[in-house]
Amino acid sequence: MGTLSREFTKILYQRRTYVGWAGLLAVPLLIVLALDLSSSKPAPGEGPPFFAAIANNGVFVPLAAIGALSFFLFPLVASMAGAFPLAGEAEQGTMKTWMSRPLGRGTILFSKWGVAVLYVVVGMALVGLGGLLAGWLVFGAHPLLTLSGTTIGIAAGLGRIVLANLVILAALLCMVSLALFVSTLTNSSLTAAISAMVVFVVLTILNGFSYFDFMKPYTFTSYNMAFINLFRDPIYWHPIRNALLVYGATVAGLLLVSWLIFRRKDILT
Amino acid sequence: MRSLRLELVKLLHQKRTYLGWIGLALVPVIVIVAGALQKPHRPDPGDPPFVTHVGQSGLLVMLAVLYALASFLLPIVAAMGGASSVASEAEVGTLKTWLTRPVSRTGVLFTKWLTAVLYALAGAALVAVVSLVAGVAAFGLHPLVTLSGTTLGPGHALALIALAYLLVAAGAVCSLTIALLLSTLTDSSLTAATIAIAVFTVLTVLNAFSAFDFMKPYTYSAYRLAFVDLFRSPIYWQPIRRALVDYGVTVGALLLAAWAVFGRKDVLT
Amino acid sequence: MLSTHGLTKRFGKILAVDHLDLTVRRGDVFGFLGPNGAGKTTTIRMIFGLIFPTSGYVEVLDHRVPGQRVAALRHLGGFVEVPAFYPTMSARRNLRLLGSAGGHPTEERIAEVLDTVGLLNRADSKVSGYSHGMKQRLGIANALLGRPEVIILDEPTSGLDPQGMKDVRELVRELGAAGTTVLLSSHLLHEVEQVCNRAVIINRGRTVIEGPVATLRPREEAVKVVTDDQQKAKETASALFGERAVSWDEGNLIVRAGDEGVPELVRRLVAQGIAVRAVVPAIEQGLEDFFLELTQSSDVDSGHGERAAARSAAASSSGGPGG
Numbered sequence: 001m002g003t004l005s006r007e008f009t010k011i012l013y014q015r016r017t018y019v020g021w022a023g024l025l026a027v028p029l030l031i032v033l034a035l036d037l038s039s040s041k042p043a044p045g046e047g048p049p050f051f052a053a054i055a056n057n058g059v060f061v062p063l064a065a066i067g068a069l070s071f072f073l074f075p076l077v078a079s080m081a082g083a084f085p086l087a088g089e090a091e092q093g094t095m096k097t098w099m100s101r102p103l104g105r106g107t108i109l110f111s112k113w114g115v116a117v118l119y120v121v122v123g124m125a126l127v128g129l130g131g132l133l134a135g136w137l138v139f140g141a142h143p144l145l146t147l148s149g150t151t152i153g154i155a156a157g158l159g160r161i162v163l164a165n166l167v168i169l170a171a172l173l174c175m176v177s178l179a180l181f182v183s184t185l186t187n188s189s190l191t192a193a194i195s196a197m198v199v200f201v202v203l204t205i206l207n208g209f210s211y212f213d214f215m216k217p218y219t220f221t222s223y224n225m226a227f228i229n230l231f232r233d234p235i236y237w238h239p240i241r242n243a244l245l246v247y248g249a250t251v252a253g254l255l256l257v258s259w260l261i262f263r264r265k266d267i268l269t
Numbered sequence: 270m271r272s273l274r275l276e277l278v279k280l281l282h283q284k285r286t287y288l289g290w291i292g293l294a295l296v297p298v299i300v301i302v303a304g305a306l307q308k309p310h311r312p313d314p315g316d317p318p319f320v321t322h323v324g325q326s327g328l329l330v331m332l333a334v335l336y337a338l339a340s341f342l343l344p345i346v347a348a349m350g351g352a353s354s355v356a357s358e359a360e361v362g363t364l365k366t367w368l369t370r371p372v373s374r375t376g377v378l379f380t381k382w383l384t385a386v387l388y389a390l391a392g393a394a395l396v397a398v399v400s401l402v403a404g405v406a407a408f409g410l411h412p413l414v415t416l417s418g419t420t421l422g423p424g425h426a427l428a429l430i431a432l433a434y435l436l437v438a439a440g441a442v443c444s445l446t447i448a449l450l451l452s453t454l455t456d457s458s459l460t461a462a463t464i465a466i467a468v469f470t471v472l473t474v475l476n477a478f479s480a481f482d483f484m485k486p487y488t489y490s491a492y493r494l495a496f497v498d499l500f501r502s503p504i505y506w507q508p509i510r511r512a513l514v515d516y517g518v519t520v521g522a523l524l525l526a527a528w529a530v531f532g533r534k535d536v537l538t
Numbered sequence: 539m540l541s542t543h544g545l546t547k548r549f550g551k552i553l554a555v556d557h558l559d560l561t562v563r564r565g566d567v568f569g570f571l572g573p574n575g576a577g578k579t580t581t582i583r584m585i586f587g588l589i590f591p592t593s594g595y596v597e598v599l600d601h602r603v604p605g606q607r608v609a610a611l612r613h614l615g616g617f618v619e620v621p622a623f624y625p626t627m628s629a630r631r632n633l634r635l636l637g638s639a640g641g642h643p644t645e646e647r648i649a650e651v652l653d654t655v656g657l658l659n660r661a662d663s664k665v666s667g668y669s670h671g672m673k674q675r676l677g678i679a680n681a682l683l684g685r686p687e688v689i690i691l692d693e694p695t696s697g698l699d700p701q702g703m704k705d706v707r708e709l710v711r712e713l714g715a716a717g718t719t720v721l722l723s724s725h726l727l728h729e730v731e732q733v734c735n736r737a738v739i740i741n742r743g744r745t746v747i748e749g750p751v752a753t754l755r756p757r758e759e760a761v762k763v764v765t766d767d768q769q770k771a772k773e774t775a776s777a778l779f780g781e782r783a784v785s786w787d788e789g790n791l792i793v794r795a796g797d798e799g800v801p802e803l804v805r806r807l808v809a810q811g812i813a814v815r816a817v818v819p820a821i822e823q824g825l826e827d828f829f830l831e832l833t834q835s836s837d838v839d840s841g842h843g844e845r846a847a848a849r850s851a852a853a854s855s856s857g858g859p860g861g
Contacts, residue, residue, distance in 0.1 A: 016460045023467055030471070034478040072341070072470050080463045088457070091360050189459040190357065191285045194349050198292040201342065202299065209303035275638055282626045362622030366680075369586050369618070371611035371640035535589035 003107055007085065007115035016084075017119065020077050024123045027073070028065035028131030032058075036138050057142045058135025059154060062128040062161055063231075069127065070168050070224055074120075078172040079196040081119040082179030085112035087189035096267055105263045109180075113255065116176045124165055124172075132158075150233040160235075164227040167240060170247040174220040175200060177254035184261045217242065220250045272376055276384040285353065286388065289346045293392045296342065297334045297400035301407050304330065326411040327404030328423065331430050332500075334400045338393065339437040339493045344469045347389040347441035351448030352462035354381035355531070359456040359538045368536055378453070378531045382524060385445050393438040397431070419502040429504075433496035436509065439516050443489040444469050446523040453530045456538055486511070489519045539564050539719045540585070540688050544594035547580055547743075554580045556743035557594065562688070562721055562736075567714035569730035569737030569751065570723035573829075577743035578723040582618045582692050585721075587611070598688065612640065616690030616721075621677025625666035629657055629676050632665060633683060641684045651679040656705065670697040678706065689713065690721045695729060707733050727754070727829045739832060746832050761800055762820040763791045766813040774806050792820050 011017045035054055050064040066074070086109075089095045099108065135141075144157035152160075175196055183192035203221040206212045216222045223243035229236035280286050355378070358364040367377070413426035421429070448465035455461055472490040475481045485491045492512035498505035540562040547555040555577040562568045572578050583589045585596050587607035596603040601610035623632045630648060637643030652658045655675040660668070668676065674697055681689050691710070695703040710733050713720055724730055730737050731751055738748040747754065765771045768791050775784045775793045783794040795803055800817060807814050 193459055366622050371608045373608050
């Protein structure tokens with residue numbers, strides 16, 4: 001725990017931390033702005049998921065925001081977050097300083113993973129809360145219309161939005177773990193993050209082709225839209241459960257391999 | 270130019286250079302394999318253009334791949350190249366060594382930019398060649414049907430496709446130059462690349478909203494699919510011309526800003 | 539050859555270099571001396587045009603830096619802080635690459651400088667595998683490559699083993715003898731003494747004292763006294779020379795006795811029945827004390843620095859060795 005808080009302190013002193021958070025926060029605000037200024041609101045069902053619903057109910061803003069972000073920007077920021085703690089430390093030259101402390105390598109690795117996760121969590125919270133606030137102010141908060149046609153109360157709606165965030169968070173953990181894994185192999189944070197993104201893009205492309213359907217259930221990128229099922233009445237738990245299983249297995253597998261490599265790695269920087 | 274040759278030597282000695290090119294080259298391979306093994310199905314409205322018919326001609330492979338390049342891949346790789354140019358030398362510590370030589374800062378910056386441009390062009394060319402060779406080998410070379418319904422001979426079509434690749438590469442140079450500017454402002458190549466990629470992505474999203482139509486003609490991302498107009502009969506040159514003008518102005522302004530920053534920057538690393 | 543005029547650099551609230559005026563003449567082996575953080579590296583960065591002065595300028599062979607940076611750099615060689623090279627390339631490749639930027643190095647010359655610094659047998663292995671000392675030596679090789687008229691070395695012996703340090707100092711002496719102008723920065727007074735002919739001591743960005751190296755030593759030599767009763771010896775020495783002339787340094791008794799005082803001290807010690815084991819010149823401690831005094835006092839701005847400077851000025855006017 002102590003190690004984790006030390007890692008978190010380290011990132012709080014870096015400018016790039018705030019740049020990333022600010023960028024994420026800008027998205028829901030831009031969405032609200034765009035829809036508010038737009039002369040023609042999209043018809044129901046038109047446009048990206050939940051966008052059309054925003055005009056009538058500001059509570060949908062956080063959903064629309066994380067939906068839009070989860071395609072690309074969230075994975076990008078998650079890769080960045082996963083690449084920096086380990087490779088960025090090597091680049092700064094403080095790796096050898098940090099590793100001369102009496103800490104196990106496993107502890108160090110997991111605390112770096114932990115701080116990356118925390119970074120993403122804070123980012124998501126900013127998007128969610130910022131979006132909710134902006135949406136509420138501009139469009140008002142009303143009971144939610146689910147995809148099945150029924151209506152649920154605001155409190156229940158907010159609860160489901162939190163759950164949706166958690167599901168997407170689990171997906172992003174895969175990106176964080178992937179970037180962290182690559183950064184045990186290379187000393188360049190740029191290489192680690194870009195490699196993770198390339199894998200993400202390649203898997204996403206593969207998901208688009210029916211021939212690769214056999215892989216589909218096992219690749220974490222195919223469950224991008226699973227969170228939508230939370231907004232059916234009743235909730236379709238099945239796809240969400242599958243998604244979480246795959247996410248969990250991916251993250252566990254990547255962390256295991258990362259740990260195996262990191263424990264035996266020569267720290268030369 | 271001798272200084273260009275030197276920068277190219279530096280570029281070719283970095284692992285990430287090859288990672289980027291390999292990542293790009295994977296795309297046509299995946300598309301071809303999937304296209305070859307795909308069961309014929311009715312085109313989805315959600316499918317990107319050319320994808321369902323990929324198996325019919327090697328030329329269509331080139332176009333399907335180009336679509337992916339234009340939408341996100343080439344800007345990512347180009348941003349990586351642009352970000353590495355200055356920031357990774359600062360990270361390794363060789364920037365101060367290089368600037369101790371009697372070389373002007375203007376020359377250094379411009380040569381680095383040019384090197385990154387060549388990197389992006391080489392990447393695009395690599396993808397084009399791999400798509401062509403493997404695509405033709407897999408599916409044969411057939412006349413191309415344009416969007417207007419007319420048919421083009423393979424030779425003619427190839428020439429247009431080459432132009433299309435160049436146009437997309439020109440668009441990617443905008444992302445590259447943003448990343449270059451950012452890498453003169455920060456010493457972290459990953460931060461520079463991430464912000465450049467994020468800017469492209471966000472602009473792409475904003476382009477979809479009518480509220481931001483006022484900016485649309487000025488943002489380089491709005492022209493990313495302009496190459497499609499080459500495949501009409503007669504060719505719609507106007508959007509392409511506008512795209513090139515926009516790219517020119519964008520890159521020119523960004524280079525000027527980068528020059529101003531780099532020329533007066535204290536090199537402390 | 540090289541001079542700075544009112545060179546000043548401010549980083550936010552910190553004044554790193556304060557109106558520094560230096561002059562390095564042709565053929566000098568010039569020592570640039572000061573404690574860590576004095577502003578030596580910042581000054582060198584400004585000479586190379588890596589950072590921009592807040593005010594003032596540098597002049598290298600009639601070319602001003604920053605204005606005519608590129609022209610000035612044609613006559614300059616050297617490095618600032620730890621020399622950094624391209625890790626995936628070998629030393630030879632690095633030199634070829636760097637030398638080609640604004641110059642025309644031949645393969646023979648590359649091999650020659652690598653041999654001079656003793657890296658020829660490792661010339662083709664990747665720099666990422668080099669030790670600190672090897673990178674240091676490669677930095678010197680890089681400085682020598684184009685045969686520049688002025689060479690600037692930023693703490694070139696730091697991180698080297700004793701043999702390495704000897705080699706570098708010998709090399710610098712040879713360069714001076716061959717007519718190359720050298721600016722050597724260091725925080726070791728005795729190193730500057732051995733190698734340079736002129737020096738400046740700076741502290742907190744300002745010049746404390748400048749002149750021929752010989753004038754930088756205190757005229758009064760210090761001696762290390764080893765007896766069987768150190769406490770009594772200390773009292774005796776204090777009684778003879780005053781409290782301030784006697785000090786403990788890392789367990790050794792140091793007495794600033796001066797030439798004439800030593801025989802008298804020995805006589806008194808013997809008279810008291812103290813067994814005298816050794817009375818040897820304590821060159822290092824004496825110099826370090828002097829250096830500390832100079833620099834600490836230029837912090838506190840009291841009379842000590844002036845007294846120390848006056849002592850050495852008196853020494854030079856009475857005709858110290860070398861002059």
